Amino acid sequence: MPDTSVLASKWQHMPCTLDGGPAANVAVGLITLGNDTVIEPELYTFLPRDGVAVYSSRIPMSAQVSEQALMDMKKNLSRVAAEILPDDKVNVMAFGCTSGSMVIGPETVASEIQRSKPGVPVTNPVSASLKGLKTLGIKKIALLTPYPDSVNEVVEKYVGGQGFDIVVRGSFKQTGDPQITRVPPEAIYKAGVELGKNAAAQGLFISCTALRCSSVIQRIEDAIGKPVVTSNQALAWDALRLGGYKKAVAGFGKLMTV
Amino acid sequence: MSTLDGGWRHLPFALDDGPAAHAALGLIVLGNDPTIEPELYRILRMDGVGLYAHRIAMGPPFTVERIKALEGELARAAAMILPDDRLHAIAFGCTSCTMAIGVENVARRIQETRPGVPVTEPVSATLAAFKALGLRRIALLTPYPHEVNKVAAAFLEAQGLVVAEKATFLASADFDIARVSPSAIEEAAVRLAKLDVDGVFLSGTALRAVSVIRAIEAASGKPAVSSNQALAWHGLRLAGVRGAVDGFGRLLTL
Numbered sequence: 001m002p003d004t005s006v007l008a009s010k011w012q013h014m015p016c017t018l019d020g021g022p023a024a025n026v027a028v029g030l031i032t033l034g035n036d037t038v039i040e041p042e043l044y045t046f047l048p049r050d051g052v053a054v055y056s057s058r059i060p061m062s063a064q065v066s067e068q069a070l071m072d073m074k075k076n077l078s079r080v081a082a083e084i085l086p087d088d089k090v091n092v093m094a095f096g097c098t099s100g101s102m103v104i105g106p107e108t109v110a111s112e113i114q115r116s117k118p119g120v121p122v123t124n125p126v127s128a129s130l131k132g133l134k135t136l137g138i139k140k141i142a143l144l145t146p147y148p149d150s151v152n153e154v155v156e157k158y159v160g161g162q163g164f165d166i167v168v169r170g171s172f173k174q175t176g177d178p179q180i181t182r183v184p185p186e187a188i189y190k191a192g193v194e195l196g197k198n199a200a201a202q203g204l205f206i207s208c209t210a211l212r213c214s215s216v217i218q219r220i221e222d223a224i225g226k227p228v229v230t231s232n233q234a235l236a237w238d239a240l241r242l243g244g245y246k247k248a249v250a251g252f253g254k255l256m257t258v
Numbered sequence: 259m260s261t262l263d264g265g266w267r268h269l270p271f272a273l274d275d276g277p278a279a280h281a282a283l284g285l286i287v288l289g290n291d292p293t294i295e296p297e298l299y300r301i302l303r304m305d306g307v308g309l310y311a312h313r314i315a316m317g318p319p320f321t322v323e324r325i326k327a328l329e330g331e332l333a334r335a336a337a338m339i340l341p342d343d344r345l346h347a348i349a350f351g352c353t354s355c356t357m358a359i360g361v362e363n364v365a366r367r368i369q370e371t372r373p374g375v376p377v378t379e380p381v382s383a384t385l386a387a388f389k390a391l392g393l394r395r396i397a398l399l400t401p402y403p404h405e406v407n408k409v410a411a412a413f414l415e416a417q418g419l420v421v422a423e424k425a426t427f428l429a430s431a432d433f434d435i436a437r438v439s440p441s442a443i444e445e446a447a448v449r450l451a452k453l454d455v456d457g458v459f460l461s462g463t464a465l466r467a468v469s470v471i472r473a474i475e476a477a478s479g480k481p482a483v484s485s486n487q488a489l490a491w492h493g494l495r496l497a498g499v500r501g502a503v504d505g506f507g508r509l510l511t512l
Contacts (some may be wrong), residue, residue: 010424011404011407011424011425011426012423012424012425012426013425013426013427013428014399014425014426014427014442014446015442016427016438016439016442016443016446017438017439017441017442018434018437018438018439019437019439020437021292021293021436021437022292022293022296022297022436022466023292023296027292032310032311034338034339034340034341034342035340035341035342035343037276037277037278037282037308037310037340037343038277040308040309040310040311041277041278041308041309044299044303049300053292053295053296054295054296055287055292055295055311055313056295056310056311056312056313057287057289057311057312057313058310058311058312058338058339060338060341063341063342083289083313083314083315084289084313085289085290085292086289086290086315087289087290087431087432087433088290088292088432088433088436144269149266152266168267169265169266169267170266170267170268170269171266171267171268171269172268172269172271173268176342177342177343178342178343179273181276181277181343182273182274182275182276183271183273183274184271184272184273184274187269187271187272190269190271191269191271194267194269195267212277
């Protein structure tokens with residue numbers, strides 16, 4: 001290493017003012033599944049750019065989705081939460097898995113995360129989505145998922161148990177995130193319209209953070225004339241509202257405007 | 259079109275290349291850096307490009323000894339990012355740590371778990387940027403305390419650059435570095451760039467430089483390179499994405 005004593009003497013000290021930083025309004029901590037390639041770009045698409053930012057760290061999850069694999073994430077929630085801005089403010093913590101939140105249970109997800117982030121509100125895609133559906137006055141839903149049969153059963157049971165009536169359901173039946181992330185948005189659009197146009201459905205819920213819904217939510221709503229709630233959209237909405245950000249965001253369905 | 263199966267309609271379709279068809283970029287972030295992700299997303303908001311982050315523990319005090327200890331964590335962190343999916347390039351998001359650890363060591367550690375994936379960090383990225391822009395005599399603006407400043411200046415000089423001007427905000431942790439206002443960064447960088455230098459380098463991934471690069475270049479008439487801007491550019495180019503991106507300085511058009 002070269003002698004640096006001479007160099008050190010020539011530094012100018014620049015004056016500066018400190019402000020609220022890059023996430024002055026809402027800093028969202030995100031626990032992301034290892035193989036999910038969709039949630040981060042989708043959240044950055046949904047979230048406004050005035051002082052809102054997402055800080056991600058990853059949790060191990062098998063490439064084959066199953067009830068057991070989802071439950072296995074529970075033991076790592078607290079550790080991963082601790083990695084995210086340990087010495088800076090986080091306004092909201094989000095767990096980036098819809099089916100995993102159902103299997104582990106939203107209350108347990110929150111209490112595990114709050115072990116390392118005490119006092120920080122926690123959201124997850126299923127609580128956020130169901131809250132979104134309730135806020136929009138929707139009880140009878142069309143349901144679209146990408147999951148295999150075993151996980152679809154979990155979703156059906158959970159959503160039904162929360163007082164929703166699933167009037168029509170469809171699935172892409174993929175085995176895990178490396179496939180789910182490759183379901184084309186156009187296929188989501190077609191499936192969403194096919195299910196959502198069912199006369200008995202008051203709205204459409206598209207489950208899973210690894211599905212690329214951001215470019216088709218508004219188009220499906222326009223085609224079916226009913227609200228569309230998706231995992232990432234609802235997660236973004238709930239994180240903003242929990243973080244105290246009340247402004248409407250246009251272009252991603254009715255939910256982001258309420 | 260669809261078939262019924264226990265009340266579930268199975269919906270036929272063909273898979274495509276996914277959300278990061280052109281560039282899936284992995285990012286190893288220091289736990290407390292609140293700036294690198296929003297800044298990289300600002301630049302990388304384009305079709306077919308995705309940024310996938312994982313964090314490693316790093317807290318104050320921000321000493322050379324501590325950042326050297328990070329080396330051991332790089333292989334484990336790289337293994338957490340899309341373990342069963344493809345990555346086109348992987349970036350380690352710390353300028354001063356890379357100087358302390360060494361460029362080759364960073365790449366070697368990351369490639370232990372991601373063999374064959376090109377690696378970048380702000381040091382290689384900025385050196386490549388200076389070369390692409392033809393900068394040799396630079397002004398250096400950092401947010402760091404003096405212990406880190408000495409390493410940064412000596413490292414650049416050892417690479418054959420002339421660090422003709424040096425200035426610092428003297429902040430000790432990411433918390434404060436990230437809160438240095440962009441207007442203060444712009445003012446300081448313009449002052450330096452107007453001196454007898456080819457361009458200005460704004461070091462530090464937690465420093466919010468990306469939003470003011472264009473203004474610095476417009477006011478000084480010289481190129482401005484920042485850690486995050488160079489990292490985004492180098493990551494894209496290593497991944498094979500060649501198009502110009504407007505609004506973030508001359509570098510992103512090369």
